[in-house]
Every structure is written in C-alpha cells, then in structure tokens.
Amino acid sequence: MGRLLHVLLFVFFSFSLFHGGLSRAVKVKSQVGSEEEWGYVQVRPKAHMFWWLYKSPYRVEQPSKPCQSFFGYKVDLAPQENSTWLKKADLLFVDNPVGTGYSFVEDTEMFVRTDDEAATDLTTLLMELFNRNGSLQKSPLYIVAESYGGKFAVTAGLSILKAIDAGKLKLKLGGVALGNSWISPEDFAFAWGPLLKDVSRLDINGLKKSNSLAEKISQQLKNGQYTDATNTWSQLESVIGDNSNSVDFYNFLLDAGMGPVALTASEFSNGFYSVNRYSRYLSSLRVSPGNGGGDLDSLMNGVIKKKLKIPDNVTWGGQSDSVFSYLAGDFMRPRIAEVDELLSKGVNVTIYSGQLDVICATKGTEAWIDKLKWEGLQDFLSTERSPLYCKDDGATKGFYKSYKNLQFFWILGAGHFVPVEQPCVALDMAGAITQSPAAAEAS
Ligand SMILES: *[C@@H]1O[C@H](CO)[C@@H](O)[C@H](O)[C@H]1NC(C)=O
Ligand SMILES: *[C@@H]1O[C@H](CO)[C@@H](O)[C@H](O)[C@H]1NC(C)=O
Ligand SMILES: *[C@@H]1O[C@H](CO)[C@@H](O)[C@H](O)[C@H]1NC(C)=O
Ligand SMILES: *[C@@H]1O[C@H](CO)[C@@H](O)[C@H](O)[C@H]1NC(C)=O
Secondary structure, three states, rough: OOHHHHHHHHHHOOOOOOOEEEEEEEEOOOOOOOOEEEEEEEEEEEEEEEEEEEOOOOOOOOOOOOOEEEEEEOOOOOHHHOOOOOOOEEEEEEOOOOOOOOOEOOHHHOOOHHHHHHHHHHHHHHHHOOOOOOHHOOOOEEEEEEEEEEEEEHHHHHHHHHHHHOOOOOOOOOEEEEEEEEOOOHHHHHHHHHHHHHHHOOOOOHHHHHHHHHHHHHHHHHHHHHHHHHHHHHHHHHHHHHHOOOOOOOOOOEEEEOOOOOOOOOHHOOOOOHHHHHHOOOOOOOOHHHHHHOOOOHOOOOOHHHHHHHOOOOOOOOOOOHHHHHHHOOOOOOOHHHHHHHOOOOOOOOOOOOOOOOOOOHHHHHHHOOOOOOOOOOHHHHOOEEEEEEEEEEEEEEEEEEOOOEEEEEOOOOOOOOOHOOOHHHHHHHHHHHHOOOOHHHH
16 A cells, blocks of 8 residues: 555645744745745644745736746746746645644544535635635636646535535635646546557566456546545555566656666655655655755755744645545546536646656646536637747757647656746746736746
C-alpha cells in the first residue's frame, strides 16, 4: 500500500501552502519584491488549515480586471524567478486537505474521508479569507491543480459555486485548471499498458498483464469496491515497474532509480518508494544554493517553518500518511461528472497535459474527456489545434484548442510537472488561463 502514496502526496504539494486560522495573518516583503501573507483557519473544531498568499509585484490595479488568485502548485520563486506565475497573478497556496503540509488536526477523527469533505473545508477557508476582504473579492479566483489535486479542484469548484449562490461566499470564480489530473483512475489504468508498449518500455507480455489488471480495476469500480480497486492499482504499478525495468511514472523517458531522484534499494522495498521519490524530485528541482540547501523536508521543517512562525509541535508533512489512509475509499472514484457539471454551469475549464507523463497520461485524459456528456463535446473534438511556441525559439512547444468554455493544452517535452519542466510555455499558459492583465508587460 505504500506505493499508493505518491499520487496523493502530489496533492499535498499541489494544494500546498495555504494555512489559515485563528486569523492571525502575518505580512512581509519577500526577496522577489512580492508581498506575502499567511495564517491558519480553523475549518472545523480541531482542524487547522494553512494558507500562504503571494501578492504579485506585477499587479495591475484595474477595477474591471484585477489580478487573480490561484490555488495550486507552488512554482518556485528563486531558481525560476523569470518564469514565476507571479508575473501573471497573485498566488494562494493552501495545504489541503487538513493533515497535509503545515495543516494539522488535533484529533484523528477530523481527517477527511472524501474529496467532497476536503472541498467543504476549502470553501470554509475561502469564506474566512474573502468575505471580509473587499480587495480579494475583486480578483477572480482560478483554481489550478495537478495530479490528485484535480479531484479536489473540481469538487471544490462546485462547492464554491454553491456557497456563492447561497450568498455565503463573496468571491468570483474565474475558472478551474486541471494539470495532469487524476480525474478518472480507470482511464489511466487502461492507458498505461498501451502507452508504454508504443514507446517500447513494455513488450506484449507486459501489456497483457497490465491490461488484465486494468480490467480487474474496472470491474471493482463497477461493483463499488473502491478500496479493493486501490489495492489492485497498487499491484498494477508493481507489475509495470517489474516489466519495464522500473520506468519513472512521472516521465517515461526516465528510470525510477535514475535521473534527479535516485532511491536506495531499502527505501524502495520499504514501500516509501513513491513518497520519497516525489519529494526528492521536487527538492532537486527547487532547492537552490543559498536557499538553505538540503531536501524539501528539512527546508520546510527548518528555515521556512522558522520564518512562518509555525507552532513548534507542528511538523510539515507529519500527518501525511494518515491523510492518505483516511482517503483510500475515495482514491479511485472518478470525478468526470463533476467536470461535466462545471462545464454545463459555464465555468471555464482548462486541461493541460505533459506529453511524457505516465501516471496521468495524456492518453488517459483524452479517454475521460471522450466520456463527457457536455453538449459542446463533439464540436470541441472536431476543432483544429494550433501549435504553441515560446519566445523567439522556433520549436513547437505544444498544441492548444478551445471550444466555448473548455480548453486543452498539450505540452511537449514535459512529464507530470509541466511548470517545472517547460516553464516558458507554462507561464504563457498561466497568462492565457487567467486572461491576466499583467500579461502584456510581463511576458
Ligand atoms: C532571467 O532573465 C534575465 C533577463 O532576461 C537573464 O539575464 C537571466 O539570465 C535569466 N535568469 C535565468 C535563471 O534564466
Ligand atoms: C485584505 O485587504 C487589505 C486591504 O484591502 C489588504 O491589504 C490585505 O492584504 C488583504 N488580506 C489578504 C489576506 O489578502
Ligand atoms: C472564459 O473564457 C473565455 C474564452 O476564452 C474568455 O473570454 C473569458 O474571459 C473567460 N472568463 C474568465 C472569468 O476568465
Ligand atoms: C500543539 O500545542 C498546542 C498548545 O498546547 C495544542 O493546542 C495543539 O493541539 C498542538 N498541536 C498538535 C498538532 O499537536
């Protein structure tokens, strides 16, 4: 079961870094000239959620078109200052669900068991932050998520709309963006074998084994056996690892044991494979010299924790394992219907996908899109794509298409982590998603 953790862990980062509560907000100037605020919100008794807001130094004060806020993936500021999404918007990071990152519960009963419960907590946090802040209310909020975070983004999007309609939340929802998101686990399970066979990473024998486990997952989901399906998923990952000589699930051009995130054999067999690999991957990409050094964990539990004045007895990531265990019954549940509902309510939905990803492969994403009941689907599918370039470089960086309120970005040369692997085109995309008023002068 240890292997399951890697996707969920992504969520921790995906929705990392917004902690609120007790409404103690701290405000400072950061090195890159943006203002930062953070705090905790008690979203339920004994459940504390952390938030962290970066205000864009490129903010354009236009009453009709103010800057935007994001939930989402923390794009690093120091090593990739030129491509920080702060150029396009304010960034709001939230450690969601409670128990991830700096968020914590004082009682294990307070962990969430479903995506919907996580969405409710997130909505509570937004009510706390937005309802009494006129300046935040003027900025449309775009929810940006990656990986498992996509399931929270669509459930949260619906929960936010409901709260707005009921007059409980003063906020403008700008749209929802789903980057390599775990929207339909079954479609990804069926995509893995054929994709890896086509790129020579599996042979026909591996493909057969993979497909037969995908069939088993499909049957379990039909029967409502969600936890069993989670176990079969874990088995399927092992089978693919064994038959591909350990392909990297986040980029099929790499090996799991090579590249920036090598693991020792003992970590691998301990089942901490995915967790460690993920955080080490992020660390290797994000921790720059002069930043304190070390891995992500020591960074977040060291200088950053000190800077943010996080209570001593709260450990960043200290409750992550429990968060996953409590969510195991929802992990394999698809959220296609929620995407459909957002589309039919007119919410702008952006989907983006790194070409080299395995875990949330483009092939699987295209398969679940085909299942949408949205009335615009056929027109969307028959719309021609346009190529994407970045700056003066003449190379094709991706493709793009949109129809009504659905748009899709295919990003070439990136795996699971589009903003870190293709920062230039990802930044342009962030500007397009948010229709950023800062876009003109910043890019
Ligand atoms: C950022 O952009 C500036 C100006 O274009 C350039 O001089 C600098 O090398 C860039 N930094 C990185 C890390 O790419
Ligand atoms: C709330 O509004 C004030 C004034 O408009 C602003 O300075 C402050 O940063 C806002 N708080 C948050 C959390 O954005
Ligand atoms: C939604 O997308 C349409 C088409 O791209 C765009 O014109 C509109 O401004 C977007 N709405 C928001 C709130 O971003
Ligand atoms: C940390 O200590 C405070 C004060 O004693 C307590 O209220 C809180 O529940 C503790 N937090 C954790 C995560 O144990």
